Amino acid sequence: MAMLQVGNDRQVMPYCDEHLAMDFTQQAVILDSERMILTRKEYDLLALLVQHAGEIIPREALLMQVWGYGVEIRTRTLDVHVRRLRKKLGGYADQYIETIFGIGYRFQPFHAPRFFQTHVVKPAMAFGA
Amino acid sequence: MAMLQVGNDRQVMPYCDEHLAMDFTQQAVILDSERMILTRKEYDLLALLVQHAGEIIPREALLMQVWGYGVEIRTRTLDVHVRRLRKKLGGYADQYIETIFGIGYRFQPFHAPRFFQTHVVKPAMAFGA
DNA sequence: TGAACTTGTAAATACTTTGTAAAAAGGGGC
DNA sequence: GCCCCTTTTTACAAAGTATTTACAAGTTCA
Numbered sequence: 001m002a003m004l005q006v007g008n009d010r011q012v013m014p015y016c017d018e019h020l021a022m023d024f025t026q027q028a029v030i031l032d033s034e035r036m037i038l039t040r041k042e043y044d045l046l047a048l049l050v051q052h053a054g055e056i057i058p059r060e061a062l063l064m065q066v067w068g069y070g071v072e073i074r075t076r077t078l079d080v081h082v083r084r085l086r087k088k089l090g091g092y093a094d095q096y097i098e099t100i101f102g103i104g105y106r107f108q109p110f111h112a113p114r115f116f117q118t119h120v121v122k123p124a125m126a127f128g129a
Numbered sequence: 130m131a132m133l134q135v136g137n138d139r140q141v142m143p144y145c146d147e148h149l150a151m152d153f154t155q156q157a158v159i160l161d162s163e164r165m166i167l168t169r170k171e172y173d174l175l176a177l178l179v180q181h182a183g184e185i186i187p188r189e190a191l192l193m194q195v196w197g198y199g200v201e202i203r204t205r206t207l208d209v210h211v212r213r214l215r216k217k218l219g220g221y222a223d224q225y226i227e228t229i230f231g232i233g234y235r236f237q238p239f240h241a242p243r244f245f246q247t248h249v250v251k252p253a254m255a256f257g258a
Numbered sequence: 259t260g261a262a263c264t265t266g267t268a269a270a271t272a273c274t275t276t277g278t279a280a281a282a283a284g285g286g287g288c
Numbered sequence: 289g290c291c292c293c294t295t296t297t298t299a300c301a302a303a304g305t306a307t308t309t310a311c312a313a314g315t316t317c318a
Contacts (some may be wrong), residue, residue, distance in 0.1 A: 177307070198318090205295085205296090207298090208294090208296065209297085209298095210294060211295095212295095212296065212297065212298095227292095228295070228296090230295080231293085231294070231295095248305090
């Protein structure tokens with residue numbers, strides 16, 4: 001069974017932390033009070049990551065959700081887009097977008113490591129093993 | 130489907146003691162409020178040990194569960210990985226990861242009572258060959 | 259049509275992870 | 289203490305993966 005589908009648990013409420021705010025209904029992103037100008041793919045990628053904040057998302061899942069690519073496709077497109085995103089995220093880039101070597105990427109909310117106090121309980125199956 | 134399932138007695142609730150916290154669904158480890166950056170093998174190894182905190186786990190069991198090695202394989206890989214883990218655990222290393230000479234390793238929660246720390250070793254059946 | 263922007267790819271570079279070898283240190287029986 | 293076996297430590301090499309840069313093709317829009 002291909003467990004790479006993103007479930008319908010996708011966060012649609014606005015995201016907001018100390019530096020980054022994201023409104024999914026208006027497709028607007030704000031970084032430190034500045035409007036962030038993203039291309040479509042950049043937005044889609046960031047949105048998917050942010051909507052699954054704290055979760056590791058495998059490359060194949062990202063390529064599937066954002067690009068519609070199947071698992072057989074070998075490409076560096078994702079990496080390049082992550083880079084473009086990180087560039088626009090400025091100094092917070094590496095704090096926000098974490099590389100999970102050999103697996104994929106993960107968005108971490110700013111000052112995230114408090115995972116035992118947040119009560120955001122999500123079904124751990126969204127991305128399968 | 131992932132075939133290398135570990136026994137179903139494995140702890141999935143987060144682990145947490147005075148210094149170390151571990152969330153197995155997010156694959157996140159925190160040591161004294163700092164996020165601990167682990168490689169895959171390091172994480173797998175630590176997770177297995179922590180999920181069996183207090184139990185002696187024989188080398189062969191670790192090599193089998195984390196590496197998929199059979200009993201015939203002779204290697205020092207495990208030792209080296211334990212060392213890398215200990216390094217990242219800093220000053221708590223020896224408190225947390227105990228060497229059971231001639232048998233294997235054991236993870237001990239911080240300030241765990243050591244009443245039964247003897248060298249008479251009876252490996253739990255869970256890891257029997 | 260032309261300018262500005264978006265996107266995917268190629269290729270070079272940089273970096274990470276991992277296992278092994280080998281020397282040093284430690285344990286335990288006698 | 290001595291010997292043998294186990295563990296620790298260091299260093300290194302191979303393989304794999306990610307990052308970065310540059311470019312060319314494709315879009316959009318006036």
